[in-house]
Amino acid sequence: MLQFKGRKILKKKGVDSLQVSGKKERLRDFIKKMGFKSTRQRDIIATEFLKTICHITAEELYKKISRMNKEIGFTTVYRTLKLLAKSGLATERVFADNLTRYEPISTKEHHDHLICLACGGITEFEDTKIEKLQEAVAVEFGFMTITHKMELYGYCRKCKKHAPASE
Amino acid sequence: MLQFKGRKILKKKGVDSLQVSGKKERLRDFIKKMGFKSTRQRDIIATEFLKTICHITAEELYKKISRMNKEIGFTTVYRTLKLLAKSGLATERVFADNLTRYEPISTKEHHDHLICLACGGITEFEDTKIEKLQEAVAVEFGFMTITHKMELYGYCRKCKKHAPASE
DNA sequence: AAGAAAATGAAATTCATTTTCAAAATGTTA
DNA sequence: TAACATTTTGAAAATGAATTTCATTTTCTT
Numbered sequence: 177m178l179q180f181k182g183r184k185i186l187k188k189k190g191v192d193s194l195q196v197s198g199k200k201e202r203l204r205d206f207i208k209k210m211g212f213k214s215t216r217q218r219d220i221i222a223t224e225f226l227k228t229i230c231h232i233t234a235e236e237l238y239k240k241i242s243r244m245n246k247e248i249g250f251t252t253v254y255r256t257l258k259l260l261a262k263s264g265l266a267t268e269r270v271f272a273d274n275l276t277r278y279e280p281i282s283t284k285e286h287h288d289h290l291i292c293l294a295c296g297g298i299t300e301f302e303d304t305k306i307e308k309l310q311e312a313v314a315v316e317f318g319f320m321t322i323t324h325k326m327e328l329y330g331y332c333r334k335c336k337k338h339a340p341a342s343e
Numbered sequence: 344m345l346q347f348k349g350r351k352i353l354k355k356k357g358v359d360s361l362q363v364s365g366k367k368e369r370l371r372d373f374i375k376k377m378g379f380k381s382t383r384q385r386d387i388i389a390t391e392f393l394k395t396i397c398h399i400t401a402e403e404l405y406k407k408i409s410r411m412n413k414e415i416g417f418t419t420v421y422r423t424l425k426l427l428a429k430s431g432l433a434t435e436r437v438f439a440d441n442l443t444r445y446e447p448i449s450t451k452e453h454h455d456h457l458i459c460l461a462c463g464g465i466t467e468f469e470d471t472k473i474e475k476l477q478e479a480v481a482v483e484f485g486f487m488t489i490t491h492k493m494e495l496y497g498y499c500r501k502c503k504k505h506a507p508a509s510e
Numbered sequence: 511a512a513g514a515a516a517a518t519g520a521a522a523t524t525c526a527t528t529t530t531c532a533a534a535a536t537g538t539t540a
Numbered sequence: 541t542a543a544c545a546t547t548t549t550g551a552a553a554a555t556g557a558a559t560t561t562c563a564t565t566t567t568c569t570t
Contacts, residue, residue, distance in 0.1 A: 213516055213567050235557085249519040254558080272492070274437065275557075290486050299484055306476045310495060313468055318500030319457050325439070326493040328477060333485030380536050380547055402526085416550040421527080442526075 196226045199265055199280070206263035217248050221256040222265075231269060231277040231298050271298070272329060288326040294335035363393045366432055366447070373430035384415050388423040389432075398436060398444040398465050438465070439496060455493040461502035 203222050207214055224241050225232070232240075238253040257278045260266035266278045271291055282300070286307070290299040306326070314321045331339040370389050374381055391408050392399070399407075405420040424445045427433035433445045438458055449467075453474070457466040473493070481488040498506040 211516085215517060215566070217518070233557095247519095251519055251521095251559090252517080255517085258559095270437075270439075270441065272437075274441070290481065290484055292486075293489060299486075301480055301484065303476060303480055306473055306480075309470060309473045309476070310493075313470055313473075314457065314495055314497065317457055317466055317468065318503075319459075319466075319495065319497050320503040320506060321495050321497040322460060323497070324493070324495045326477075326491070328481055328486065328488050328491045330481065330486050330488040330490070336485075336487040339487060378547085382535070382548065384549075400526095414550095418528090418550050418552095419548080422548085 196223070199226050203260065203263055203265055206265075207259075212259075217252050218256050218259070220245060220248060221253055222260065225257065225260060225266070225278065226280050228280060231271075231279045233275050233277050235275075237278075271327060288328075290328045290330070290332070292332040292335050293329055294331055294338060297332050297335075299332070363390065366393050370427065370430055370432055373432075374426075379426075384419050385423050385426070387412060387415060388420055389427065392424065392427060392433070392445070393447050395447055398438075398446045400442050400444050402442075404445075438494060453491075455495075457495045457497070457499070459499035459502050460496055461498055461505060464499050464502075466499070 200219070200222055203218075204214060207218070221237070221241060225237060228237070234250070234254040234257050237257065238248075238250045241248050241253060257266060257268075261268045261278065265281055267281060269277050269279065269289075271277065271289070273296075284300070284302050287300040287302045288306075290301060291297075292299075310324060310326075311321060330336075367386070367389055370385075371381060374385070388404070388408065392404060395404070401417070401421040401424050404424065405415075405417045408415050408420060424433060424435075427447075428435045428445065432448055434448060436444050436446065436456075438444065438456070440463075451467070451469050454467040454469045455473075457468060458464070459466075477491060477493075478488060480486075497503075
């Protein structure tokens with residue numbers, strides 16, 4: 177069983193708060209449209225989540241929020257993340273450690289991941305050439321692709337000097 | 344949450360029994376080398392597993408074996424699959440339905456998967472051009488790749504006529 | 511303000527996976 | 541081959557993330 181030794185996540189370029197508030201508006205619209213209700217909790221959770229620059233689990237987000245606010249339960253964080261995913265503001269992903277992680281949608285249309293087996297760091301990348309070849313494979317098999325998943329597991333620049341010799 | 348409506352698996356070209364017995368010998372060697380013991384159960388489970396032409400779960404293999412042999416427990420099937428994986432005779436994989444599946448190692452060095460969202464069918468493919476591009480991406484990020492995962496989810500030839508219009 | 515509907519959160523449930531433990535089987539040694 | 545140390549077995553229990561339940565609280569109409 178694969179297991180990460182840590183959870184440190186690589187940084188991404190600046191996230192501006194204007195963008196966050198735009199997304200929060202989009203969430204509010206979605207909530208209204210669906211006949212749901214806006215709540216203090218959802219607002220706090222969404223704000224905290226949208227500030228996120230990494231792939232976070234419900235547990236991690238819950239802990240982060242608990243530090244400031246003892247009155248928000250795990251279940252609500254969990255449900256709000258699901259809601260964010262349904263509204264299209266978050267993406268749900270499962271990597272090799274089998275935990276469900278959420279990530280705010282980015283400007284990139286679709287991206288894949290490089291995952292460090294030592295530090296757990298996740299780096300995103302995009303490669304149109306690969307995407308095109310994937311589609312070509314699908315067509316060859318008479319397959320209609322809806323989505324795909326591509327993850328490269330290994331050791332990042334910082335960790336590779338400590339990579340186990342035998343693998 | 345993604346869910347398969349069925350479990351039908353596409354066929355692969357013939358598996359010859361000579362190959363199976365060669366693999367069984369390899370398992371026996373591994374067992375001996377590690378100081379483990381050969382047992383009737385392990386033999387039955389390995390034989391049944393190596394005949395497998397698809398990606399099977401411990402549960403599925405257990406049920407298949409139970410039909411003929413009521414005296415083999417789920418735990419033993421589970422443990423033998425893990426053992427097969429450790430011995431290098433099986434590959435452990437988790438797809439989007441979050442079940443752990445095992446597949447006998449094939450002649451192909453590495454392969455990726457097309458997974459039908461309607462019937463659950465899994466088709467294997469190999470594409471060296473994609474592999475090379477993946478490696479190029481890794482190098483660009485100073486990343487040392489150990490392994491990778493690539494899955495295309497969609498509708499197979501047979502199921503695509505029934506694919507939901509909206510996705 | 512009152513009522514209908516939805517949200518909350520603690521606790522319970524689910525379900526695949528993994529571990530425990532006492533009994534049985536294996537294989538090595540004398 | 542008998543004894544013994546070790547491993548294996550399998551039923552049952554434990555684990556742990558994900559999900560649901562349900563009584564209570566909150567929100568959003570009129």
